[in-house]
Amino acid sequence: MDSTSTWIGVTMIILGVAGIFLTYSGISHTFEMGMQGLSALILFLGIIIFAGGLARGGFPNVKPVHIASIGLVVFIGTAGLTVSAVTYSGPFKLLKVEEEFLESPIKVFVDIIPGSWDPAQPDNYVPKNIRVLVGVNHTVVWINKEDIDVSHTVTHINRLFDSGLFGPGLNWSYSFREPGLYQYFCIPHPWMRGSVEVERLSSEEVQEILASLGLGTEE
Ligand SMILES: [Cu+2]
Numbered sequence: 348m349d350s351t352s353t354w355i356g357v358t359m360i361i362l363g364v365a366g367i368f369l370t371y372s373g374i375s376h377t378f379e380m381g382m383q384g385l386s387a388l389i390l391f392l393g394i395i396i397f398a399g400g401l402a403r404g405g406f407p408n409v410k411p412v413h414i415a416s417i418g419l420v421v422f423i424g425t426a427g428l429t430v431s432a433v434t435y436s437g438p439f440k441l442l443k444v445e446e447e448f449l450e451s452p453i454k455v456f457v458d459i460i461p462g463s464w465d466p467a468q469p470d471n472y473v474p475k476n477i478r479v480l481v482g483v484n485h486t487v488v489w490i491n492k493e494d495i496d497v498s499h500t501v502t503h504i505n506r507l508f509d510s511g512l513f514g515p516g517l518n519w520s521y522s523f524r525e526p527g528l529y530q531y532f533c534i535p536h537p538w539m540r541g542s543v544e545v546e547r548l549s550s551e552e553v554q555e556i557l558a559s560l561g562l563g564t565e566e
Pocket residue numbers: 463464498499500533534535536539
């Protein structure tokens with residue numbers, strides 16, 4: 348009986364960890380919110396049942412002191428993972444779906460030049476590496492300028508954003524909110540690579556720049 352509940356606990360812990368791993372790996376895009384909650388719940392129940400089984404002699408050669416300390420460590424670890432899953436921090440940071448951010452007054456254009464599909468052609472995203480300022484020109488527009496029917500993507504290396512395929516004459520834009528260096532590539536042509544460095548200045552500095560460009564808000 349005690350051994351049974353210990354093993355049920357172990358199974359549930361494995362299921363919970365597997366579920367959390369699945370959501371973290373990004374395999375289950377559709378269900379990731381629900382799966383995180385469900386996996387965390389299974390994991391918690393598993394730990395409780397496992398601990399109960401242990402306390403009643405599930406694994407005979409382990410001293411109660413060890414059980415208590417292992418339980419504490421597992422509990423803290425699980426609680427930490429659950430909190431990070433709920434708040435999208437730590438290992439779960441990448442799960443957060445970026446909300447659409449307001450477009451900037453100035454847009455930056457990146458051309459996907461003709462022949463970008465050709466691995467022998469060094470230039471594809473032009474300009475390849477750009478720097479933008481939040482509040483000034485944080486909206487970047489990629490334009491597919493291929494002269495034959497080839498689609499491309501603009502895909503962050505850790506999937507923070509992904510345009511999906513877009514064909515010649517079409518464009519895709521993204522507004523960057525957080526400072527940092529964003530490296531991206533094209534899924535069908537992974538040798539196509541580019542980056543966007545996003546910088547954030549104080550709102551006074553942003554207002555100054557906008558004013559100097561004749562775009563400042565009056566008053
Ligand atoms: Cu491409």
